[in-house]
Amino acid sequence: MSTPTLTDDLPPRIDHEASLPVVDADAAAATIDDDATVAVSGFGSVGDPKAVPLALARAADAGDRDPGLTIVSGGSVGDPLDTTLVEAGGVDRRYPFVATDAARTAVNDRSIAFADRSIAGMSDDIRLGRVADPDVALVEAVAVGSDWLIPSTSVGQTPAYVRAADEVIVEVNDAQPRALAQFHDVVVRDVPPNRTPIDLASPGDRIGDAAVSFDPSKLRAVVRTDDRDDPYVFREPTDADQAIADNLISLLETEYETDPVFGAAPTLQFGVGSLGNALMSALSDSTLADSDTGLRYFGEVIQDGLLDLLEDGVLEAASATSLALSAEGQDRLFESPSAFAEDIVLRPSDISNAPSLIDRFGVVAVNSAIEVDLYGHVNATHIGGSRLVSGVGGSVDFNPNAHLTVIATPATAAGGEISTIVPEVTHVDVTEHAVDAVVTEHGVADLRGTSPLERAAALVECATPEFRPALQEYVEQARERGGHVPRAPERAVNWPE
Amino acid sequence: MSTPTLTDDLPPRIDHEASLPVVDADAAAATIDDDATVAVSGFGSVGDPKAVPLALARAADAGDRDPGLTIVSGGSVGDPLDTTLVEAGGVDRRYPFVATDAARTAVNDRSIAFADRSIAGMSDDIRLGRVADPDVALVEAVAVGSDWLIPSTSVGQTPAYVRAADEVIVEVNDAQPRALAQFHDVVVRDVPPNRTPIDLASPGDRIGDAAVSFDPSKLRAVVRTDDRDDPYVFREPTDADQAIADNLISLLETEYETDPVFGAAPTLQFGVGSLGNALMSALSDSTLADSDTGLRYFGEVIQDGLLDLLEDGVLEAASATSLALSAEGQDRLFESPSAFAEDIVLRPSDISNAPSLIDRFGVVAVNSAIEVDLYGHVNATHIGGSRLVSGVGGSVDFNPNAHLTVIATPATAAGGEISTIVPEVTHVDVTEHAVDAVVTEHGVADLRGTSPLERAAALVECATPEFRPALQEYVEQARERGGHVPRAPERAVNWPE
Numbered sequence: 001m002s003t004p005t006l007t008d009d010l011p012p013r014i015d016h017e018a019s020l021p022v023v024d025a026d027a028a029a030a031t032i033d034d035d036a037t038v039a040v041s042g043f044g045s046v047g048d049p050k051a052v053p054l055a056l057a058r059a060a061d062a063g064d065r066d067p068g069l070t071i072v073s074g075g076s077v078g079d080p081l082d083t084t085l086v087e088a089g090g091v092d093r094r095y096p097f098v099a100t101d102a103a104r105t106a107v108n109d110r111s112i113a114f115a116d117r118s119i120a121g122m123s124d125d126i127r128l129g130r131v132a133d134p135d136v137a138l139v140e141a142v143a144v145g146s147d148w149l150i151p152s153t154s155v156g157q158t159p160a161y162v163r164a165a166d167e168v169i170v171e172v173n174d175a176q177p178r179a180l181a182q183f184h185d186v187v188v189r190d191v192p193p194n195r196t197p198i199d200l201a202s203p204g205d206r207i208g209d210a211a212v213s214f215d216p217s218k219l220r221a222v223v224r225t226d227d228r229d230d231p232y233v234f235r236e237p238t239d240a241d242q243a244i245a246d247n248l249i250s251l252l253e254t255e256y257e258t259d260p261v262f263g264a265a266p267t268l269q270f271g272v273g274s275l276g277n278a279l280m281s282a283l284s285d286s287t288l289a290d291s292d293t294g295l296r297y298f299g300e301v302i303q304d305g306l307l308d309l310l311e312d313g314v315l316e317a318a319s320a321t322s323l324a325l326s327a328e329g330q331d332r333l334f335e336s337p338s339a340f341a342e343d344i345v346l347r348p349s350d351i352s353n354a355p356s357l358i359d360r361f362g363v364v365a366v367n368s369a370i371e372v373d374l375y376g377h378v379n380a381t382h383i384g385g386s387r388l389v390s391g392v393g394g395s396v397d398f399n400p401n402a403h404l405t406v407i408a409t410p411a412t413a414a415g416g417e418i419s420t421i422v423p424e425v426t427h428v429d430v431t432e433h434a435v436d437a438v439v440t441e442h443g444v445a446d447l448r449g450t451s452p453l454e455r456a457a458a459l460v461e462c463a464t465p466e467f468r469p470a471l472q473e474y475v476e477q478a479r480e481r482g483g484h485v486p487r488a489p490e491r492a493v494n495w496p497e
Numbered sequence: 498m499s500t501p502t503l504t505d506d507l508p509p510r511i512d513h514e515a516s517l518p519v520v521d522a523d524a525a526a527a528t529i530d531d532d533a534t535v536a537v538s539g540f541g542s543v544g545d546p547k548a549v550p551l552a553l554a555r556a557a558d559a560g561d562r563d564p565g566l567t568i569v570s571g572g573s574v575g576d577p578l579d580t581t582l583v584e585a586g587g588v589d590r591r592y593p594f595v596a597t598d599a600a601r602t603a604v605n606d607r608s609i610a611f612a613d614r615s616i617a618g619m620s621d622d623i624r625l626g627r628v629a630d631p632d633v634a635l636v637e638a639v640a641v642g643s644d645w646l647i648p649s650t651s652v653g654q655t656p657a658y659v660r661a662a663d664e665v666i667v668e669v670n671d672a673q674p675r676a677l678a679q680f681h682d683v684v685v686r687d688v689p690p691n692r693t694p695i696d697l698a699s700p701g702d703r704i705g706d707a708a709v710s711f712d713p714s715k716l717r718a719v720v721r722t723d724d725r726d727d728p729y730v731f732r733e734p735t736d737a738d739q740a741i742a743d744n745l746i747s748l749l750e751t752e753y754e755t756d757p758v759f760g761a762a763p764t765l766q767f768g769v770g771s772l773g774n775a776l777m778s779a780l781s782d783s784t785l786a787d788s789d790t791g792l793r794y795f796g797e798v799i800q801d802g803l804l805d806l807l808e809d810g811v812l813e814a815a816s817a818t819s820l821a822l823s824a825e826g827q828d829r830l831f832e833s834p835s836a837f838a839e840d841i842v843l844r845p846s847d848i849s850n851a852p853s854l855i856d857r858f859g860v861v862a863v864n865s866a867i868e869v870d871l872y873g874h875v876n877a878t879h880i881g882g883s884r885l886v887s888g889v890g891g892s893v894d895f896n897p898n899a900h901l902t903v904i905a906t907p908a909t910a911a912g913g914e915i916s917t918i919v920p921e922v923t924h925v926d927v928t929e930h931a932v933d934a935v936v937t938e939h940g941v942a943d944l945r946g947t948s949p950l951e952r953a954a955a956l957v958e959c960a961t962p963e964f965r966p967a968l969q970e971y972v973e974q975a976r977e978r979g980g981h982v983p984r985a986p987e988r989a990v991n992w993p994e
Contacts, residue, residue: 095946107981113948114981118897118930128758128900130933131946192859192900193762197694261625265690355898356853362689377925386980396930400615400897401852403625403689427982428874428925433615433893436627449592449628451610483883484604484611485924493986 010178013224015145020222025051028169028221029059037070037132039161040077041139043349044272044301044324045099046229047154048077049138049171057088068092072132074156074349075119075300075322075393076100078230086112095131096122097391107388116381116391119300120353123160128191136220137165139212142178144170147216151184152176153229154322155346159188159212167220174226177334181210182341183323187351198354203267203298203361204317206345231327234304237278240410243441244275245282248366248408251437251444253287261362261403266291269299269358269398271367272324275408279366280305289314298363300352300394302344304329310343319345321352353397365402367395369409373425374456374475375485376432376447378407385426392429400434411440411464419467421459423474424492438462452485470496507675510721512642517719522548525666525718526556534567534629536658537574538636540846541769541798541819542596543726544651545574546635546668554585565589569629571653571846572616572797572819572890573597575727583609592628593619594888604885613878613888616797617850620657625688633717634662636709639675641667644713648681649673650726651819652843656685656709664717671723674831678707679838680820684848695851700764700795700858701814703842728824731801734775737907740938741772742779745863745905748934748941750784758859758900763788766796766855766895768864769821772905776863777802786811795860797849797891799841801826807840816842818849850894862899864892866906870922871953871972872982873929873944875904882923889926897931908937908961916964918956920971921989935959949982967993 014020029052032038042048057080059065067090071081076099083102085091091106096117098104106112117125125131139158141149149170151158162168187208189195199207237245255262266288270276280303288295294316297306301324309315323346325333333340351357358365369378370389380395382388399405407430409420421440432452438445438459445458453475460471474495478486511517526549529535539545554577556562564587568578573596580599582588588603593614595601603609614622622628636655638646646667648655659665684705686692696704734742752759763785767773777800785792791813794803798821806812820843822830830837848854855862866875867886877892879885896902904927906917918937929949935942935956942955950972957968971992975983 093948108979110948110950110981113951115946115948116930124900128756130901192758192857193764194698195857195859196698197696197853197857199694201691201693259625261689267690355856356694359852360689360692360694362692382980382982384980385984385986386978386982388981392928392930396897396928400893403621404627426984426986428928429930431889431893431925431928433613433889433926449612451590451607451612453607454610481883482605483879483881484607484885485879485883487882487923489882489923489990490987493990 010181011143011150013143013172013174014222020146021219022222022224025055025223028052028223029055031220032056032136034065034067036135037072039072039126039134039137039165040081041151041154041156041158042073042077043075043154043156044322045076045078046322046324047140047152047156048073048081049140050080050227051171051223051225052138052169053080053085056090057085060088060090070132072126072134073097074154074158076390097393099390104388114388118396119349119394120355120397123157123348123350126157126164127160134161134165136167136169137162138169140171140173142173142176142180144172144222146219148211148213150181150211152180155184155186155348156321157349159186159348160350162212162214163188166218168214168218169221169223171223171225174224175228177337179337182337183344183346184210185345185347186210186212187348189350198351198357200357203296203319204343204345231330232324234277234326235274237274240441241275241278244408244410244439245279247441247444248279248406248439249282249286251406251439252364255404256288262364265293265296267296267298267361267363269297269363269365272301272303273368275368277303277305279408280309284309284312284314298357298361307332307340310340315343317343319347319352321347321349353394355397355401358398358401362403363398364404364406365398366406366408367399369407369420371420371422371425372407372409372438372459373422374459374471375452376435376455377425377428378430378435379425379427380429382427395430399430405434405436406439407435408439411442411462419463421463421467421471423471423495424489453479467496507678508640508647510640510669510671511719517643518716519719519721522552522720525549525720526552528717529553529633531562531564533632534569536569536623536631536634536662537578538648538651538653538655539570539574540572540651540653541821542573542575543819543821544637544649544653545570545578546637547577547724548668548720548722549635549666550577550582553587554582557585557587567629569623569631570594571651571655573887594890596887601885611885615889615893616846616891617852617894620654620845620847623654623661624657631658631662633664633666634659635666637668637670639670639673639677641669641719643716645708645710647678647708649677652681652683652845653818654846656683656845657847659709659711660685663715665711665715666718666720668720668722671721672725674834676834679834680841680843681707682842682844683707683709684845686847695848695854697854700793700816701840701842728827729821731774731823732771734771737938738772738775741905741907741936742776744938744941745776745903745936746779746783748903748936749861752901753785759861762790762793764793764795764858764860766794766860766862769798769800770865772865774800774802776905777806781806781809781811795854795858804829804837807837812840814840816844816849818844818846850891852894852898855895855898859900860895861901861903862895863903863905864896866904866917868917868919868922869904869906869935869956870919871956871968872949873932873952874922874925875927875932876922876924877926879924892927896927902931902933903936904932905936908939908959916960918960918964918968920968920992921986950976964993
């Protein structure tokens with residue numbers, strides 16, 4: 001059979017099964033060397049391989065082997081890799097993003113060596129050997145043939161990783177509907193220096209295939225599994241979430257009225273999480289919902305809120321690399337995939353996050369932060385500058401290249417004990433040069449065209465009232481020291497004490 | 498006459514002069530309101546308007562008027578704007594880059610409100626009103642007609658600025674040869690959301706015109722001048738420069754041998770300055786000089802070293818937005834422009850610095866820094882985190898989007914008193930996520946795929962031997978605190994005391 005495309009009927013789970021190396025998970029795991037570099041599918045904690053990581057962990061726990069793997073994922077992956085295998089001590093090195101307690105604990109106690117990288121750049125990083133050179137690609141699929149596979153709930157970096165790896169192991173997951181093929185638009189770019197532009201004119205366009213192709217000589221094992229993704233759990237929006245959403249909508253409605261780029265075809269990206277999900281719901285009631293062209297989403301993950309907007313007809317198209325849905329969201333999508341397949345496109349993450357497309361589509365990017373400082377620098381990754389939360393992810397792709405870059409965050413953390421507006425962030429992931437506005441439950445700081453002290457004045461007003469005097473005091477102390485960016489660094493270290 | 502193109506004979510300085518509003522500089526200056534926002538030509542301190550800024554300064558010094566202008570330049574401009582007019586108190590606000598002592602003093606004592614922005618983004622920032630909305634575009638040209646002008650020694654953001662401004666004032670400079678028209682390749686991109694890709698397949702390609710067109714109803718004044726640019730002065734390379742160049746060439750030669758992207762068509766960008774100039778000279782003696790395809794330069798400015806490489810046949814093509822040459826370099830170019838015009842292309846700076854092209858061409862970017870910290874963050878703009886040197890410029894365009902990002906810096910500053918490798922930088926312009934390697938006179942730290950502590954170990958070895966024990970002590974103190982990025986912030990503030 002040739003590589004299936006969207007117009008074909010659903011392919012068999014395993015095409016020409018007798019000719020493929022179908023084995024159980026333990027046998028597949030046994031083909032992976034203890035010191036291997038394994039590039040895995042998975043993004044937004046879905047579409048990651050499950051059976052082979054668990055088999056590796058079982059063998060390690062049983063003392064049958066002592067793996068010290070380098071695991072390179074697309075984005076975040078679920079518990080089989082980042083909890084069970086990590087807790088079995090099977091991972092020595094990890095790129096570029098983690099989202100489980102076990103993995104972040106291991107990174108923070110440095111039993112795992114970790115580096116976070118741009119999502120858009122990671123496909124190139126691995127294809128071109130810039131970060132790691134994978135021995136094996138271990139990827140989940142809804143169907144496989146001798147030289148193709150159809151990804152499941154995320155496309156992620158899978159097209160690049162199967163090209164880069166010496167061998168390919170495919171987990172065919174019966175719990176993932178084959179109809180997911182309808183969502184995928186797989187394109188593999190040429191490498192530089194003769195790389196051509198990405199030929200997409202609009203976030204909803206399709207230019208590729210449902211399947212990822214690979215060199216058939218690489219196919220080492222096919223494993224049949226039947227495990228659903230761990231679904232996302234979104235908390236109920238808090239009062240602060242709602243107030244942030246209101247302030248954000250107010251900013252976006254003004255932009256929609258006054259900015260011809262945003263007015264022509266409002267195109268949004270939201271960071272993953274409960275706040276992002278709350279923001280999406282609030283869009284339904286905004287004037288943006290009346291846009292003639294329809295809203296467009298050009299982002300990294302599809303969350304439940306987007307399904308609502310699509311069903312309501314508010315959203316025209318949604319482009320991402322992952323279906324990061326709750327259990328209810330998965331059920332909605334899996335029960336009637338065709339209802340969504342025309343409007344949702346899942347792309348390789350070097351396309352979903354491509355700086356050139358973020359620029360060309362005029363994306364308004366809304367992402368959160370751990371803390372923002374008075375001059376507009378953003379810490380998105382490390383608590384106290386030291387303890388990793390997850391990784392920088394798409395924030396370095398979307399924020400610097402967006403038409404309008406908005407950081408949306410509650411003004412406090414730790415139950416109100418800590419201000420998220422601080423004199424100096426303890427780690428910088430996004431610089432002042434890329435941040436256009438900051439939104440909290442207390443207001444909107446529009447930083448466009450402002451000097452450092454003007455930024456500080458606007459950001460003090462976005463802080464919680466209890467912290468404003470201490471922030472103001474810092475600004476005054478710093479101002480006395482002089483300079484374009486006034487600082488009082490020894491005050492910043494232990495601020496507000 | 499229609500808009501001139503490369504194939505035409507040289508146009509007259511002022512086409513149909515009788516029909517154009519030719520006036521003297523004082524009369525042109527008088528048309529600019531005291532509180533106007535003025536978008537000016539100029540990049541790399543060349544191609545900036547000279548006569549009208551001096552007229553404005555004269556009027557201010559004489560007490561005839563009290564201007565408080567917002568000046569938006571392409572990149573750096575020369576003394577008429579950023580010394581004479583600044584010292585006359587005529588500038589209240591300034592974007593996005595300054596390079597004179599007078600302007601940086603005014604920014605640092607906050608008599609001028611300043612913000613630095615990405616060079617690539619600035620054309621959009623002004624066209625779309627994101628940073629400032631210009632009343633007047635004041636631009637230097639080698640020739641002008643009723644609805645076109647040909648830029649002089651820099652193209653910069655001129656095409657965008659004349660579109661964005663309500664009125665246009667052109668200084669036609671007899672000291673700038675009309676043959677500069679042969680270098681320009683002016684293209685104006687559509688704005689998002691229907692922006693199309695930039696149709697360049699190689700750094701040396703041409704897809705545009707020599708002239709910048711504008712709405713003829715905007716032309717308020719044409720002023721005839723005869724003032725050369727202030728030429729660059731490069732210091733002689735120091736021993737440290739030479740040792741850095743040797744280490745860099747060693748890195749580049751390895752990449753050239755092992756990296757198929759760089760091997761296929763080695764494409765480089767260097768930051769402006771004496772170090773960059775020294776690095777270019779060293780390339781002539783490297784194995785890269787033997788490349789079949791020829792070296793390519795895709796950067797921001799053309800410096801003298803590139804003229805040598807072009808004359809030697811080592812360089813196939815050089816793309817930039819400015820001719821930032823010494824007096825000798827200007828003489829060489831101006832005496833035989835045709836000898837260079839085939840291989841040098843001057844583009845608008847949103848094209849010269851376009852993230853999409855930096856990616857597609859696989860550019861290896863080499864830029865300097867004020868300081869680099871042990872985890873790979875770069876301060877490129879502010880001494881002590883407070884005192885602006887110039888601005889972030891193209892470093893936020895090239896570093897995050899390059900195929901290989903190299904920071905090249907002497908290991909010490911202030912005559913050896915200060916280490917440029919520090920525990921924590923005092924201002925972050927380029928984050929760890931974008932830096933692949935750091936080169937000093939003491940070695941190369943290859944940071945690709947490294948964890949924070951691995952980065953620290955490599956960077957300690959790039960420091961001057963005198964500072965290594967203090968850096969190592971910091972790493973050990975920080976390591977005891979734990980976390981993925983170990984820190985001892987109160988130690989970092991006054992390090993090494």
